[in-house]
Amino acid sequence: MIDLAxxxxxxxxxxxxxxxxxxxxxxxxxxxxxxxxxxxxxxxxARNSVAAAYERLVAEGYLxxxxxxxxxxxxxxxxxxxxxxxxxxxxxxxxxTFTPLxxxxxxxxxxxxxxxxxPDAQLFPFDTWRRLLVxxxxxxxxxxxxxxxPSGHPxxxxxxARYLGVSRSIRAGAGDVVVTNGTQxxxxxxARVLLRxxxxxxxxxxxxxxxxxxxxxxxxxVVGVPVDxxxxxxxxxxxxxRLVYTTPSHQFPLGRPMSLARRHALLDxxxxxxxxxxxxxxxxxxxxxxxxxxxLYGLDTAGRVLYAGTFSKSMLPTVxxxxxxSPPALRPALVAARQLGDGYGQVVVQxxxxxxxxxxxxxxxxxxxGRAYAGRHARIVAxxxxxxxxxxxxxxxxxxxxxLLRDGDPARAARVCAASAASGVAVDDLSxxxxxxxxxxxxxGFGAVDPDRIDAGLTIFADLLRADRSRxx
Numbered sequence: 174m175i176d177l178a179x180x181x182x183x184x185x186x187x188x189x190x191x192x193x194x195x196x197x198x199x200x201x202x203x204x205x206x207x208x209x210x211x212x213x214x215x216x217x218x219a220r221n222s223v224a225a226a227y228e229r230l231v232a233e234g235y236l237x238x239x240x241x242x243x244x245x246x247x248x249x250x251x252x253x254x255x256x257x258x259x260x261x262x263x264x265x266x267x268x269x270t271f272t273p274l275x276x277x278x279x280x281x282x283x284x285x286x287x288x289x290x291x292p293d294a295q296l297f298p299f300d301t302w303r304r305l306l307v308x309x310x311x312x313x314x315x316x317x318x319x320x321x322x323p324s325g326h327p328x329x330x331x332x333x334a335r336y337l338g339v340s341r342s343i344r345a346g347a348g349d350v351v352v353t354n355g356t357q358x359x360x361x362x363x364a365r366v367l368l369r370x371x372x373x374x375x376x377x378x379x380x381x382x383x384x385x386x387x388x389x390x391x392x393x394x395v396v397g398v399p400v401d402x403x404x405x406x407x408x409x410x411x412x413x414x415r416l417v418y419t420t421p422s423h424q425f426p427l428g429r430p431m432s433l434a435r436r437h438a439l440l441d442x443x444x445x446x447x448x449x450x451x452x453x454x455x456x457x458x459x460x461x462x463x464x465x466x467x468x469l470y471g472l473d474t475a476g477r478v479l480y481a482g483t484f485s486k487s488m489l490p491t492v493x494x495x496x497x498x499s500p501p502a503l504r505p506a507l508v509a510a511r512q513l514g515d516g517y518g519q520v521v522v523q524x525x526x527x528x529x530x531x532x533x534x535x536x537x538x539x540x541x542x543g544r545a546y547a548g549r550h551a552r553i554v555a556x557x558x559x560x561x562x563x564x565x566x567x568x569x570x571x572x573x574x575x576x577l578l579r580d581g582d583p584a585r586a587a588r589v590c591a592a593s594a595a596s597g598v599a600v601d602d603l604s605x606x607x608x609x610x611x612x613x614x615x616x617x618g619f620g621a622v623d624p625d626r627i628d629a630g631l632t633i634f635a636d637l638l639r640a641d642r643s644r645x646x
Contacts, residue, residue: 183218188226195235195246204246206236271390274383282621284597285630289426289573289618292486296542301534305525313521323512324504325352325496326523332530333482333496340458340536343471343480343498351497351507352518355490356455359481359497360384362514363416364391366506367449372415377405379606381425381453384418397608400424404431407438416449422457422465426606426616427575428568433466444475451479455571456486459543461550462569476500484526486572486620487539494518494526546572549619549627556631557617562638564614575603577614585641586613592637598630 177186194200206212209227213220227244230236237247324330331347338344353359368374370392376385378397389395393416398409405419417439421431431439443450452469470480483495499507511517529535550568557565557576568574578586583604590602601616615634622630 177216177218184222184225187216187218187222188229191226191230192235195230200246202246202248205242206244206246208243268392269390271386283594283599285599285626285633286621286623287598287600287617287619287630288621289601289616290486291618291621292489292572293542293545293620294489296538296545297489298534298538302525302529305528306521309521309524309528312524321517321520323517324508325350325518326520326527328527328531329494329523330496332527336530336535337482337498341454341465341468341471343468345498349498349501349504351499351504351511352523353481353495353497353511354493354515354518355485355495356453356481356483357383357387358514359495360387360418360451360453362497362507362510363449363451363479363481363499364388364393365510365514366503367416368393369415373411373413375410375414375417377419377424378608379426379603379612380418381420382606384453388416388418399611400427400429402429403435404429405435405439407435407442410442412446414448416451417443418451418453419469420453420455421469422454423568423571425453425455426573426601426603428566428571428573430466430569436466436469436472440469440473440475440477443477448477449479450477451481453481455481455483457570458487458539459546459572460570461543461547465570470498476502479503484535487535487542492522492526494522545624546619549622549624550574552627553617553619553631556628556635560635560638562642572620573616573618575614575616577603577612581613583613586615589634589638589641590615592641593634596633596637598633598637600634 177183177190191200191206200206206227207215209220209223213223216223227236227238231238231244234247236244238244327347329352330350333350333352334345334347351359351362353362364387368388368391372393374388374393374395375398376388376395377400379400380397385395385397396411396414398411398417399406404421404424405417410417419431419439421436423430439450442448450469450473454468457465468480470478477500479500480498481495482497484492485495497507553574554565554568557563560576562579563576564579566575566577586602586604590600593600601618603612603614603616606616619627
């Protein structure tokens with residue numbers, strides 16, 4: 174009569190099985206239950222599990238214990254009445270329309286994986302990283318369990334400042350750095366500190382959808398601003414914008430860098446009004462041509478730029494660590510927002526990352542991975558450039574590139590992407606990065622793809638592209 178099928182702790186399974194038998198009448202009122210020892214032997218569980226289940230059922234009114242007589246099913250009138258399902262359950266606040274986006278962490282990767290934003294885990298020095306983590310755990314084995322600094326581990330903040338000085342020519346000290354759980358977390362802190370409901374936020378169009386969603390979730394009115402060959406069009410910025418989000422080093426997803434003239438124009442624009450600029454420098458460590466232009470943060474003399482970076486591309490997404498540099502007046506507020514949100518982050522990971530940077534291991538990994546990515550980048554550019562239907566946009570950095578359809582037909586791009594996916598070739602449709610389909614094309618990531626499968630995957634894609642053109646001609 175008692176079935177312990179299912180998962181979970183044995184005490185809970187015994188409790189649920191007995192309660193179900195009482196509720197559906199298999200154990201009627203007044204029925205005497207076996208002694209705990211006898212039922213434990215019958216169910217092949219520990220006696221303590223049965224005793225604990227009995228005690229819980231007695232407390233809830235399903236059973237009653239009679240001294241010297243045993244345990245009995247309580248009369249019907251003494252059982253608690255189950256709460257009816259609410260007619261109108263709790264719902265998100267008015268205006269909340271966001272649902273989780275699909276993730277691919279547990280999904281089998283496609284055979285030809287040209288998805289964006291995924292670095293090659295095969296290039297990462299896992300053995301070195303594991304040793305650093307283990308060493309930090311051992312160092313803290315006998316330390317007091319105190320709370321850490323919300324701005325981040327001091328050694329990591331200093332290491333990030335030094336690294337940025339070498340890699341990006343940014344003059345910063347440890348006190349300028351606030352460590353975050355990646356760029357998205359940095360954007361969340363910025364939104365908490367700077368934005369009020371109804372504030373206008375200008376974002377690039379096409380651009381990075383998670384940033385758009387985050388600012389909108391904070392109650393901001395998000396306005397897309399077109400991007401041309403020089404980057405974000407400053408002349409199209411809304412005059413009421415409180416914040417401008419941009420990716421000037423490697424525009425996402427088109428790939429072009431913002432020109433120096435456009436950078437100065439954007440800074441001049443912000444300097445004439447109470448507006449902030451968020452500079453997302455998400456993957457510029459990997460460069461395939463000349464040294465990058467100086468970041469907006471380094472050019473800023475008016476205290477308008479917040480510089481956000483991440484180690485998700487240069488290392489791995491699972492490291493889940495990023496940072497933000499901001500004007501001095503904002504730093505206490507950002508640190509407070511970090512403390513209010515999640516306290517202080519993962520101290521062991523942050524300390525290990527500081528060692529990884531200061532020992533020169535991050536720089537060596539970036540150089541090694543960069544050489545591998547440069548080869549993939551060149552192969553993809555050469556293959557796509559041979560297709561008359563495509564215009565490959567210049568891209569000198571990062572882990573993706575974009576090819577526009579010369580006929581500008583978004584419906585064709587959608588068909589080719591769907592056909593490619595059905596053939597095992599994962600390519601992004603440019604339309605997913607735009608609120609309105611102003612440009613039609615494809616975005617190819619090359620961090621996750623097996624180098625030995627690049628040519629075969631691009632051949633399948635090119636065949637499908639030509640086949641679609643033949644059908645529509």
